[in-house]
Amino acid sequence: MRDTMTFYGKNGTERVFVNKENRLQIKGSRQLVDFNDVITADGYEQKVLTINGRFPGPNINVMFGSRIIIHVTNKLEEMTSIHFHGIHQKRTPWMDGVGMITQCPIQPGEQYTYDFMGEPVGTHAYHGHFREHSALGLYGMFVVHENLPLLPQIPLVISEWYHNIQVLYNNLTRANINWPPFNNQLKYSLDGTATSDVKYSGGLINGKGQQSKNIGYLPKAEFILHPRKYHRFRLFMASHEFAYQISIDNHHLILIAVGGNLIEAVKLQSIIAFPGESFDFLVAATRRPGLYWLRARTLSIKDEHSSLREEILGVVRYTNYVGNQSEPSTNDYKCTEENVCLIFNCPWKSYPSEYHSRCISLNQIKSLRRSNSKFKLYSFHSEETERFSLNIQFFNGKATINGKYFKSPSVTFWEDYKTNSKLCDECKTTVCECLNVMDLPYGKTIEILLTNVKGKELNEGKISYVHHPFHMHGHHFEVLKVGFADQYKNGTWVGNSKDIVCNNEYCTRARLIIAIKDLNYENPALVDTVNVPAGGYALIRFQTNNPGYWLGHCHLFFHVVEGMAIVFREGEREGFIPTPKNISQVCSKVKN
Ligand SMILES: [Cu+2]
Structure with missing residues (x-):
């Protein structure tokens, strides 16, 4: 029996599963459902918080200096609030959205209107700032543009996906426990630090992922590249516990902005991003038309406890690809003595020599001063x-x-x-x-x-x-x-x-x-x-x-x-x- 997922269909709540033909089918019926009509996440059936019925919430794009008015209606059974991450809230400090700090949380059934200026320019986000709401899906991208974009813009939002976050949250906040609580479940990175406080249970790219248990086909996040063009990826790390190392097979990432601010471009093999960070990078579609993996991997190294690869995959697709592969067959980049990998934002000074990798840290980045x-x-x-x-x-x-x-x-x-x-x-x-x-x-x-x-x-x-x-x-x-x-x-x-x-x-x-x-x-x-x-x-x-x-x-x-x-x-x-x-x-x- 395959795992089911719940969705809200025409007849109210219905349960679906991935059938042998890799189609979504309503349980107890032969009726099929479009993947786009179901929030599949990683295929595990659980509660998801949505914004306007979407998960993650809609991408919000605004122009610099414009007045932003967002009506939030709380249809949850508990109170909540929304924080606009990276927005300065100048002259509107009460609009910062932190429950019990800058505002009373929005009560169930109530509406609250956020009203603030769209500044500063850059890749930002919004997310729940009350209880575990952000981990259940209350997040989305918020971009402030200085000009109308010239390049294709590609939102990239990475997060974990917990199957038991409410239980975890309740256990951890009710008991007077000492931290960290789960020593025996944790994994470590090469410097010997734990990669999180809780066990990894999977992650999502733009709301899509695949749990380690095989439950049949699930759609992955897809990124469309136009041949010979540059594309601007806007990355926001909506993850909660883990840092991820992000790369695209056979392509370089050209870092052009950190925290929404332009820098002197740096050509990289991969970017390490921690929860709350935002980075913009360009990808040039100069390889042969095809499908390539976009990888987001935690910093955990394999140990005696498990060989689980903590990696989420997305598909990069060239528009002129005419092959019949449904998924990429590309390999991760190999760093060698001749081709040393440049990695941005390592949490350590350097890699051991056998990694053939060099770190570039945030303070080695040069900001482009705006003359405006x-x-x-x-x-x-x-x-x-x-x-x-x-x-x-x-x-x-x-x-x-x-x-x-x-x-x-x-x-x-x-x-x-x-x-x-x-x-x-x-x-x-x-x-x-x-x-x-x-x-x-x-x-x-x-x-x-x-x-x-x-x-x-x-x-x-x-x-x-x-x-x-x-x-x-x-x-x-x-x-x-x-x-x-x-x-x-x-x-x-x-x-x-x-x-x-x-x-x-x-x-x-x-x-x-x-x-x-x-x-x-x-x-x-x-x-x-x-x-x-x-x-x-x-x-x-x-x-x-x-x-x-x-x-x-x-x-x-x-x-x-x-x-x-x-x-x-x-x-x-x-x-x-x-x-x-x-x-x-x-x-x-x-x-x-
Ligand atoms: Cu911390």
């Missing part, structure tokens, strides 16, 4: 720079930033959040659950040293060190430097980067001891998410020109749920734009 005066936003005139450090790390089994694990307030930040919350000043120990708020003065240049270290070897095993992709709301930031742990010749890590000095075991006031010339102040990459490597650091910089309450957090789903978050209070409350009436009205409904 609209983008003066990113020129820094401030006389003074304020410096902070945040250590993103597990301590005592808790997901912390500077030792604090985040507890949401019971009212939003637009209300009197202080009276109703335990603030971190009240903590008696370094590792403490509290409402972590950091004040950023307005009109300054802010430098934050993000570290992922321990001040001394606290014996929690190697897996307490994992990579943490840090995402900031309300801003893009410049990446002046990314530093990595020291490695042995075989690639496993030896210890923390020697560039960092900690003055206590929780490393809450880390300092960087490298020469200024080693920082890229000239043309640094501008992103909203940066991976802070295990045992390493990222030095970021931005200007406080956007008053509001902005969440900063690790973009790994279970880490943010467990408290790896902080709220930046930018500017003084008196200087804030008054919150519109209807925002507080939403909140009063929650309380009643």
